[in-house]
Amino acid sequence: xxxxxFRRLGxxxxxxxxxxxxxxxxxxxxPGDPVEVMVGERTLDPQMHxxxxxxxxxxxxxxxxxxxxxxxxxxxxxxxxxxxxxSVWTEFKTLFPATLELALAAMAFAVVFGLLAGVIAAIKRGxxxxxxxxxxxxxxxxxxxxxxxxxxxxFFSVKLGWTPVSGRLDxxxxxxxxxxxxxxxxxxxxxxxxxxxxxxxKDALMHLILPAIVLGTIPxxxxxxxxxxxxxxxxxxxxxxxxxxxxxxxxxVIFVHTLRNALIPVLTVIGLQVGTxxxxxxxxxxxxxxxxxxxxxxxxxxxxxYPVVQNGILIVATLVIITNFIVDILYGVANPRIxxxx
Amino acid sequence: MSLLxxxxxxxxxxxxxxxxxAVEGLxxxxxxxxxxxxxxxxxxxxxxxxxxxxxxxxxxxxIVADTLQFDxxxxxxxxxxxxRKIVGKDIAMIFQDPMTSLNPSYTVGYQIMEVLKIHQGLxxxxxxxxxxxxxxxxxxxxxxxxxxxxxxxxSGGMSQRVVIAMAIACNPKLLIAxxxxxxLDVTIQAQIMELLVNLQKSQxxxxxxxxxxxxxxxxxxxxxxxxxxxxxxxxxxxxxIFRTPTHPYTEALLKSIPEHSxxxxxxxxxxxxxxxxxxxxSGCLLSPRCPYVQDKCKAxxxxxxxxxxxxxxxHYPITAKEA
Ligand SMILES: Nc1ncnc2c1ncn2[C@@H]1O[C@H](COP(=O)(O)OP(=O)(O)O)[C@@H](O)[C@H]1O
Ligand code: SF4
Ligand SMILES: [Mg+2]
Numbered sequence: 001x002x003x004x005x006f007r008r009l010g011x012x013x014x015x016x017x018x019x020x021x022x023x024x025x026x027x028x029x030x031p032g033d034p035v036e037v038m039v040g041e042r043t044l045d046p047q048m049h050x051x052x053x054x055x056x057x058x059x060x061x062x063x064x065x066x067x068x069x070x071x072x073x074x075x076x077x078x079x080x081x082x083x084x085x086x087s088v089w090t091e092f093k094t095l096f097p098a099t100l101e102l103a104l105a106a107m108a109f110a111v112v113f114g115l116l117a118g119v120i121a122a123i124k125r126g127x128x129x130x131x132x133x134x135x136x137x138x139x140x141x142x143x144x145x146x147x148x149x150x151x152x153x154x155f156f157s158v159k160l161g162w163t164p165v166s167g168r169l170d171x172x173x174x175x176x177x178x179x180x181x182x183x184x185x186x187x188x189x190x191x192x193x194x195x196x197x198x199x200x201x202k203d204a205l206m207h208l209i210l211p212a213i214v215l216g217t218i219p220x221x222x223x224x225x226x227x228x229x230x231x232x233x234x235x236x237x238x239x240x241x242x243x244x245x246x247x248x249x250x251x252x253v254i255f256v257h258t259l260r261n262a263l264i265p266v267l268t269v270i271g272l273q274v275g276t277x278x279x280x281x282x283x284x285x286x287x288x289x290x291x292x293x294x295x296x297x298x299x300x301x302x303x304x305x306y307p308v309v310q311n312g313i314l315i316v317a318t319l320v321i322i323t324n325f326i327v328d329i330l331y332g333v334a335n336p337r338i339x340x341x342x
Numbered sequence: 343m344s345l346l347x348x349x350x351x352x353x354x355x356x357x358x359x360x361x362x363x364a365v366e367g368l369x370x371x372x373x374x375x376x377x378x379x380x381x382x383x384x385x386x387x388x389x390x391x392x393x394x395x396x397x398x399x400x401x402x403x404x405i406v407a408d409t410l411q412f413d414x415x416x417x418x419x420x421x422x423x424x425x426r427k428i429v430g431k432d433i434a435m436i437f438q439d440p441m442t443s444l445n446p447s448y449t450v451g452y453q454i455m456e457v458l459k460i461h462q463g464l465x466x467x468x469x470x471x472x473x474x475x476x477x478x479x480x481x482x483x484x485x486x487x488x489x490x491x492x493x494x495x496x497s498g499g500m501s502q503r504v505v506i507a508m509a510i511a512c513n514p515k516l517l518i519a520x521x522x523x524x525x526l527d528v529t530i531q532a533q534i535m536e537l538l539v540n541l542q543k544s545q546x547x548x549x550x551x552x553x554x555x556x557x558x559x560x561x562x563x564x565x566x567x568x569x570x571x572x573x574x575x576x577x578x579x580x581x582x583i584f585r586t587p588t589h590p591y592t593e594a595l596l597k598s599i600p601e602h603s604x605x606x607x608x609x610x611x612x613x614x615x616x617x618x619x620x621x622x623x624s625g626c627l628l629s630p631r632c633p634y635v636q637d638k639c640k641a642x643x644x645x646x647x648x649x650x651x652x653x654x655x656x657h658y659p660i661t662a663k664e665a
Binding site: 237238239241242243244245246247248249252257260261334335336337 | 396398400425426427428429430431434435437439442443444445446447456457460461492494505508
C-alpha cells in the first residue's frame with residue numbers, strides 16, 4: 001500500500017510541469033496582452049505600451065518569463081493579479097468556498113440520485129424504470145451545460161418564479177462571511193439574529209438548487225450508468241448466489257453483498273467526475289453569475305491577467321489531482337485485494 | 343416421512359413461446375441422514391434442480407412440480423420470507439468454485455458469523471465462539487487467526503472449508519454439495535470429500551452429492567440418480583447400480599470412471615455432448631449417442647419404468663436385453 005502511494009506521488013511531478021507549460025503557453029497564444037486589454041478601444045502610444053510591458057516583466061523572452069514563473073512557484077510565490085494587485089492566493093481563498101459549496105451540492109445531488117437510480121435500474125432490470133433511467137441518463141450525459149442551464153432558468157426562475165436567476169444570496173441580506181459557505185453562514189446568521197436575517201438560509205438554498213442541478217447533471221448520468229452496470233455485474237457473481245443460499249433478506253443481499261462490491265468502480269468514476277465538475281463549474285458559474293473560481297478564471301482570461309490564469313488553473317488542477325489521489329487510496333481501502341498487496 | 347420429496351419437477355428457461363426445459367419431470371426422494379448421489383455430465387440440469395428447489399433461480403426459470411416438499415413444508419406455496427427461514431438453515435448448499443463463492447470484501451469470520459446472526463440470533467462472544475468451533479469442525483488450522491482473513495488470502499481448499507463451515511453452521515437437515523471438489527487440486531479433492539462424509543455422519547445430515555464423477559458416489563452414496571438432459575435416466579441403490587447398470591447412459595458413465603477421475607471432461611465411451619436448447623432429439627434424449635439405439639428410440643420418448651430398487655428411463659434396459 002505504501003509503495004503504491006509513493007508510486008502515485010512520483011507521477012505528480014511531471015504532471016505539474018505539464019500543467020504549468022500548458023497554462024503558460026495557452027494564455028499567451030490568445031491574441032492581445034494585458035496592457036492592450038486594459039486600455040481597450042483607446043489607441044495606445046507604443047512607448048507607453050512598451051514601458052508597461054517592461055514593468056510587468058512581459059518584455060523578456062518567453063523562456064525567461066517561464067523560468068521566472070517556475071522560480072517563483074518553487075518559492076511558493078503564486079504572484080498577484082495584474083488588475084487588482086491582490087495576491088492570487090488571497091483571491092482564490094476568498095472565492096473558492098463559493099465554488100466548493102456549489103460543487104459539493106452538485107456532487108451530493110449526483111451521488112444520491114445517481115446511486116439510487118442505478119441500483120433500482122439494476123434490480124428492476126429490463127423494466128420501464130430501467131429503460132427510462134438509461135434513456136434519460138444518456139441524454140443527461142450529452143447535455144450541453146449552457147443550454148441546459150438556460151432551459152432551467154427559463155422554466156423555474158422566469159416562468160414559475162420558484163428560484164432566483166443569479167447570484168448566491170438576495171442583496172437584501174447582509175451576512176458576514178464566516179465559513180464562506182453561504183448555507184452555513186446564513187444559518188449561523190439566522191440563529192444569531194433571527195429577526196434581521198429571517199429567511200436568509202432558505203434564500204441561499206433557493207439560489208443554490210438550480211446551479212447545483214445543472215452542474216450535477218452530467219456526473220449524475222455517469223454515476224447512474226456506472227452503478228447500474230457495476231451492480232448487474234456483481235449480481236451475477238457466485239458470492240451473491242452464496243448470500244442468497246444463506247437465506248439472507250433481499251435487502252441484505254443487495255446492500256451488504258452486492259452494492260459494497262459494485263461501489264468500488266463507481267467510486268473511481270465519482271472521483272474522476274471532480275475534473276468534469278471543475279470544468280462544468282466554469283460554465284455554470286458564468287450562467288448563474290455565481291461568484292466562484294470558474295467566473296474568476298473566465299474574467300481573468302478575458303483580461304489576459306496572466307498570473308491569475310496560470311496559477312488559478314494550477315491550483316484547481318492540483319485540487320483535482322489531489323482528489324483523484326485520495327480516490328485511488330479509498331479504492332485501495334475499499335478493496336482488500338489492493339490494500340493487502342505488497 | 344421422507345425429508346425431501348420432489349415429484350414431477352420441471353424448470354423452464356427462455357420465452358413462453360420458445361421454452362427450454364432444463365429439468366423435466368424429475369422425481370427425487372431423500373430420507374433423513376441419507377447420502378444421495380446425483381451424477382451426469384455438465385448441462386444435465388443437476389444444479390438447476392437444486393437451485394429451483396431452494397428458490398435461488400430468482401424468477402429466472404419457471405418452476406412446475408406436483409410435489410416439492412421439505413421437512414413437511416410445501417416449498418411451492420411457501421412465502422419468500424418463510425423460505426428464507428429454511429434456506430441457509432435447514433437446507434444448505436455448497437457450490438463448485440470456492441474461490442468465487444466467498445465475498446471478497448468481507449472477512450471469513452464475518453461471513454460465517456452472518457449466518458449464525460441471521461438464523462440463530464447469536465451475538466457477541468457466543469457468536470465468535472461458535473464461529474471458531476465451526477472452523478475447527480471443518481479442520482481449518484489456526485482457526486482463531488484465520489477469522490480475520492479475507493478470502494483472497496486463502497487457498498481453494500481452505501476457502502471450500504470456509505464455505506462448508508458456513509453451510510453447516512445451523513446444523514442443517516439437508517446439505518447439498520454441488521460438485522464441491524471440481525475446482526480443487528486433485529490432492530485436496532479427497533480431503534474435502536472425506537470431510538463432507540465425516541460431517542454427514544457426525545451431524546446426521548442428509549447429503550446430496552452432485553458430481554459428474556461416479557467413482558466418488560460409488561464409495562459413499564446410498565442411492566444414485568443419473569441425470570441426462572434434464573431427466574432422470576436411472577435411479578437405483580448403491581451398490582446395485584454399479585454392479586448391474588440398467589440404463590445405457592449409466593453404463594457409459596461407469597466405463598469412463600478411470601479417465602474421469604483423471605479429470606477428462608468428455609466421455610470416451612460415449613461420443614458427443616449433452617444436447618442443449620436447440621438440438622434435443624424428439625425421441626429418447628440419448629438416442630443420438632446411445633450404442634443400443636433402435637428405431638423405436640428415435641420415434642418415442644421412453645417413460646420411467648420400475649426396476650429392482652429404482653427406476654429407469656429406457657425402452658431397452660440393459661438387464662432386460664441380456665435376459
Ligand atoms: N439461468 C439460466 N438461464 C437459462 N438457461 C440456464 C440457466 N441456468 C442453467 N441453464 C441451462 O440449463 C441446463 C442445465 O444446467 P445445469 O443445471 O447448470 O447443469 P449441470 O449442473 O448438470 O451441469 C444447461 O443447458 C444450462 O445452460
Ligand atoms: S431408449 Fe433407446 S436410445 Fe434411449 S437409452 Fe434406451 S436404448 Fe438408448
Ligand atoms: Mg452444475
